[in-house]
Amino acid sequence: MPSLQSFNAWLAHCPEPRLRAILNTRRDLLRRDAANTQRIAGAAGTRAGVARGLESLDTGALQLACALAVRSRVTPVVSFDELPAGLDPRAFDTLADTALIWPAGAESQDSAEPASMRWRIQSEAVSLLPTSARDQSNPPAWLHAEPPRAPVMAPVSQAIARNAQAGAAAQVVGDIVALVREVAARPASQLVKGGIGKRDLMSYASRTGAGAHRSVLLLELAGRLGLLGVGGPDADPVWLPTNVFESFAAGDRAAAYARVVEAWLALPVEVGQVVAGRDGTGAVVHALSSLGHSPTSPFSGFPISQPVMPLTRYLLLTDLDALGARGGFAAAAAAIVEDFTWHHPLLPSADEPVLTEILAEAEYLGLVTTPLARPDSFGLTPVGVRLAAHLAGAMPRSGNPLPFDLERLTVPQGWTDLVAGLLPPLERTVVLQSDLTAVATGPLEPTVATALERVADVETRGQGTVFRFTEASLRRGLEDGLSAADVLALIAGAADGPLVPTLEFLIEETAARMHRVRLAPARSVIVVDDPDDLTQIVNEPILLTAGIEQLTSTVATARVSQERLAELLAAADIHTLGAQSEHTTTLPAPITAVAPIKRRSLRVGDRELSDFEAALLTERATGTPGTPAAPVTxxxxxxxxxxxxxxxxxxxxxxxxxxxxxxxxxxxxxxxxxxxxxxxxxxxxxxxxxxxxxxxxxxxxxxxxxxxxxxxxxxxxxxxxxxxxxxxxx
CATH class of the missing domain: 2.30.30 (SH3 type barrels.)
Incomplete structure (x- = not known):
């Protein structure tokens, strides 16, 4: 058997340049209270330590590590000529600097070419990588992947990029506000396991016209921003806007947009999985179900030490910047996915559908854009370039081999001022048209938009908004307590010009067809204008269970609640007007401020690294070379x-x-x-x-x-x- 040395023994006397490289690469192994090679070697050999080293490798280095691990099942000492052809020998230095491999012989070989040396690999890598015959029969895609080709860039005009980021910044905040108001109008019951059910989700998606994927994204963002919470009775809790929603809706748009981007960066869920109802582990998931607890990884596979989806969004933005998909250029989505999966092969979210969905979300937020006639290509907008550069510089070097910190997913300083200069001014009026639509030529002031949404359906959102008046939308306002005169006054106050005759006629006809039946704010008191209407109600078979008692020719009472009576009347095809006075409103859900968690860490920071290296070199110099202290576990x-x-x-x-x-x-x-x-x-x-x-x-x-x-x-x-x-x- 050839002479062997353990990683502990090699680290105790390895050349100083190699030791410094390991200390700079594997900062996660260093502790201020243990400046000795024995502790570092012990931490590097654990399952968690090896997993953190492997997750930082690109595909070329990972293929070499896997080949070494497969060969080590036969012999503990492996040389390059024993490995399959096509591997990159330059990856030996990467693996050594990551504390995954070390020279096998007791003699120092670090001065030789890595490909001519004999190597050993950490034993935990054998179980973490696909080394068994079963794994090799169904290998992962990265095991035989080829290096990505340089992408062909498509030009993106600066005007398109500027318009894309400005339009997105104006639209996304308005979309969140509109969806939260829809939740306020029709609160969804909280599921037993938390979240919103599929039926309520599809109802919101249909009424807002946002679609299932966009609605899930907006709901999750609203939840992370603290705009939605659980309130109502304990027996039937429902999702409601919180008491900070109105300030968000009426506040500064640029600051609100910055909060939205930060919430998206830290979002722990994958939208496609929520729409499908199950995550990558097979667990059932619903919109907003991740609020209130720390969600587990939404993917099975390699045990990544960081939150998968925030890490993926951060890496995708910074990889786009490094790939050159910025400054007027865009790369095809297929090339972006190929480059991403090459550099992060063990990330379970490195999958084409997931990455394509993230690119679509980033485009919706104005961080990336697509060139004309090339919707399959993506490039960073100017605000996206600034955000990617900020994130790359903000991540710490004292953490894992893959620098990442969830708390540093923030927008750069001056971001709000930058976005404020992009936003168009708010419009306060709309243009009424004879086809029963109202067009806002720019983003509407929130109170005007909210008022119009009470009596009109939103057909198109964006930098401009198109509202359509229909019998159903007008009935919604009338049932909400408005009279025909109130509806006419509301529309006239928002219109840039006189009312269209066809719209006036539709409002009057809709009110007339609702039989002038009114529900009083007292408990189930029915008030009608025509005695014949009350006679019809009293004699209606569906309403027998309501216990209706006629008091006068136009007034009656019922033994059921006002909400229940309204449902029974609607079932009998008798439409009612809501109470004009003392209109009941649902109190907003309370939001609880959680005190920040203060953590104490023994990690070696950037300022302490030089002192730690000096103490470690002193410890090595005073000990017997090649004979480290006995392991303690x-x-x-x-x-x-x-x-x-x-x-x-x-x-x-x-x-x-x-x-x-x-x-x-x-x-x-x-x-x-x-x-x-x-x-x-x-x-x-x-x-x-x-x-x-x-x-x-x-x-x-x-x-x-x-x-x-x-x-x-x-x-x-x-x-x-x-x-x-x-x-x-x-």
Whole structure:
């Protein structure tokens, strides 16, 4: 067997440039209270440490890591000429700097070409990567992917980019306000598991004309902005606007747009999954169901350490900037997806439908745009370029190998002033047309838009809005308590000119067909203008359960609530006018301010890195080169023995609490278990060859939780206790 060295031993005497590269790349392994290579090596060999290193690799480096892991199942020492052809030898340096591989021999080989050296790989990589025969028979797409080709850029005029970002900034805030007002008009019951049901969602999508995907996005943004909350009676809680909604709707549009963009960046859900009703793990999801708790990853697959969807949006914006899809150029969506999946192959959201949906959302928000006649190409708008550059510079370097921090997903300074200069002035009037439509030539002032939406349907939203008056829309206003005179006055106040005769006629006819039946604000009092109308109501079979009692020729009472009586009258095709006075309103849902969580971290910051490096180099210089301190945990000791081929003595605890000993040559420590060759009746030097079936050796697999202590064979003391071992006696 060739001479071996563990990662712990190599890190203790590796060349200083390589050590500095590891410290700068793997800042997640460093702690201010542990400036020694032993702790760094132990953290790098854990499952979480290896997973964080792997998730930062691009496809080329990941293909090399996977090939090394597959070969290490046969032999712990791997050279480049043993690997499949077509791999990039330059990725050896990337893997070494990420603390995933190290030179196998005890002698220093760092001065040689990486492709000519013998390497070892962290054992946890074997279980995290597709290394088994079953995995290899159905390999992931990245395993045989080719490097992406340079995309062909399509030109985007500056005028189109400016109009796109200005129109989006004006529209998205208005769309959110309109949808929240629709929720206020028709509150949706909260589901038992939280969120809004599919029927209510489709109702909102139909009434606003936004479609299912856009409605889900708007609802989730409104929820994250604190504009929607749960209120109403405890027996039947419903979703309602919160007490901050009106200030948001009437506040500064540029500031509101900035809040919307920040909410989108941090949104934890994938819109397509919410529309479908299930996420990538098979769990049932609904709109707004992620509010109130920390949602789990919406995707199965590789265990990414960061929130998947916020990370994906951040990476997609910054990758577009790096790809050159900015400053008047756009790349095809297929090329963007190909480039993204090459650089982030283990990200479970690196899938064409998901990335295409995010690009569509970013276009809706005005962060990207498409050139004329090329709707399949996307490029960053000027505000998108500024946001991408800000995010790339804001992410910390002291976190994971892939720099990302959810709390730093913010817009840059001066963003509000930049957006304010793009927004067109608000319109306060609309142009009435003979086809029963009203056209706003620009974004409407919120109070005017809200008033018109009470009596008209919105046909088109955008920088301008088209309202259409129909019998159903006018009836909605009349049922809401307005009289025909109120409706005429409302429209006249918003019109830039006289009322159209056809519209006046429609309003009067609609009011006349509603039989002039009025519901008084008192509990179920019916007031009619014509005694014949009350006679019809009293004799209507559907209304027998209402317990109607006639008081006069035009007044009657009922034993049911006003809302229930209105439903029964509608079922009898008797339309009613709402109460003009004391019109009941639903109180807004309260919003609870959550105190920010203060976290204390032992991570090494940018300012502390030089001092940490100096302390670590001093620790290495004062110790014996190549002989680091003994590992302090069972897993570390087993990894050390596995890396060097050493024999250890384990104390294990059975499920009944019985303690026993066994001698073992560990071969791998992965996924919370140790695999190795158990020694039976053998003393002295290890048998050759060291494999299952050799004299006195048999293969075993043990959970680490059952190991109470471990010590090198031949040493009476020096045991390493495992405080988490099940059944340990106290």
């Amino acid at each position: 069972v897993a570390d000791r087993l990894r050390e023995a596995s890396a060097t081929g050493a024999e250890v003595v384990l104390e294990t605890v059975s499920h009944t609490g019985e303690v026993s000993q066994l001698r073992l040559y560990p071969t791998a420590v992965t996924a919370g278990r140790v695999r190795g060759l158990r020694v039976r009746g053998h003393r002295g030097a290890a048998p050759a060859p060291l494999r299952a079936g050799a004299a006195g050796l048999s293969e075993v697999s043990l959970p680490l939780a059952r190991i109470r202590s471990v010590r090198p064979a031949g040493e009476p003391g020096g045991t390493t206790p495992n405080p988490s071992a099940k059944g340990t006696e106290k």
